[in-house]
Amino acid sequence: MSLPPETQVAGEICMIRTVLTCVLAGAAAFAQTTTSVPPSGQSSPPAQAPRPVVPVMPPVAPAENLPPDTTVITIPGVCPGTAANAKSGACTTTITKEQFNQIVSLITYSNQPLNPAARRNFAQNYIQILAMADAAEKSGMDKDPKFAELLKIMRVRTLADFYRRSLEGKYSNPSDQDIEAYYKQNQAKFEQLQLERLYIPRINPKTPNMPRADFEKKAERVASEMRERASKGEELSKLQVEAYNTLDLASPPPTDLGIKTITSISPVWQSDITSLKPGEVTRMKSEPAGFIFYKLRARNVLPLAAVKQGIIHEVSKNNMDTAIHAAMDRLHPELNEQFFTVAPSGVRPPRLVPSQAPGATQGSAAQKPASPK
Structure with missing residues (x-):
């Protein structure tokens, strides 16, 4: 059959x-793992007697x-x-x-x-x-009823999975117009930024006993001065070395951060950096670790051909997410909070209290007889 x-x-x-x-x-x-290797040190197998000649079979046709x-x-x-x-x-x-x-x-x-x-x-x-x-x-x-119920569950799961796969096939190849539109609308994502950063810590590890407030005040003043000089064109690496010498700090970190994209930069700095022109510096900011400002050396936008595959993936994912959200947003499910309540992390569940004996009043079992005065 x-x-x-x-x-x-x-x-x-x-x-x-x-x-x-x-x-x-x-x-x-x-x-x-179809090929096996004999253990190291194993001797070669002994010579075998000649075997009868086996006729050579014609090669099997490729599948x-x-x-x-x-x-x-x-x-x-x-x-x-x-x-x-x-x-x-x-x-x-x-x-x-x-x-x-x-x-x-x-x-x-x-x-x-x-x-x-x-x-x-x-x-x-x-x-x-x-x-x-x-x-x-x-x-x-x-014919087992449990089997029938399991089939229902598997059918629903398979249908959902099949729908997701159909969406993947539908949105896996966005049009050239969609790709170009995404590229133009998200130019900042495809910018390459050559950045420098000057960083001065709040605390001097060499003088831990020095009052922190005094060193912070001095470090902030030096950082502000370095920022002012950097805005006039002085080289940032030399300014940082000078600042560390002034504050008696050891091992200044390199100022050159190499090439970055805006998405790889901390969100608190993104707007400051995107507004810069080459050669300009950001304002100085006080962060928990120290005092920082950035300098933009150069910026350029990657061509569409260099980022096309990434855009295809991103556009496909966005379209998929939109379709899935549309399927979910039309529903308004409700969960029984009493049944589905989850205890907050670290909170111990309520302790079970033994039931009282019939006729006992609340607290009578735990109370001791009054002591005579």
Whole structure:
């Protein structure tokens, strides 16, 4: 008996999907470990007697050359389509190359073919699953109410996953117009900024006993002076060395930050830096660690060709998120807060109090008799 390509195969997909995902991981590992290496120090095997000459078989045709309707799996005695035949076992399930590739594509979310080792391992595990399912049907487990309920859950989950995959296919290739529009609307994301930074700490590790307020005041004054001189064109690296010498600080960090994008910069500085022209410096800011200001040496925008792949990913993700939010926003679910309440982290659950004996008044069991005066 041959499986119809659109009914029987599709009907089995949601039943075996989780298992076959694990199978593929095992198949990939198997494909990478087909060669064994003898332990070090092991002697070579002894010479064997000459064996009879075996006729050379003609090479097997590559799998890609097989027609789509070629039978690639044959399973005698398995016929999950009809209950009567399943009980008698008088039938044979066959799966064609096209059907097998469809199963692989649906489960792996990919149209990429498996390598020969992974393909064979996949088929062997798939046969085992079909055999187990056939045995379950013959034993009547498919009539179990729990099985029917599980199928409902799996159907909902598979439908949701199938919808997500359809969205991925729909939005995976945004149009050139969408790509260019995103590029123009987000120029700041694609800017390369050559930045320098002058940093003076609030505390001098060499003089920890010095009153902190005194050093902070002096450090702020020096940083403000360095910022003023940097705005007039003096080299930032030399200014930082001078500032550290003035404050008796050791090991000034490098001022050159290299090339940055605006998204890699702390949000508290982004607006200050994006407003700069090459050669200009930001205002000085007091942060918990110390006093800081930046200088912009140069800026340029990456060409569209250099960032196109990143834009495709971002536009696709945004379109996907919009579609998913649209599906969710039309719903207004409510949760029973009494049933779904979660205790805050670190809060101990309420302690159970033993029930009182019949007739006892509240607190009577815990109170001691009054002491005589």
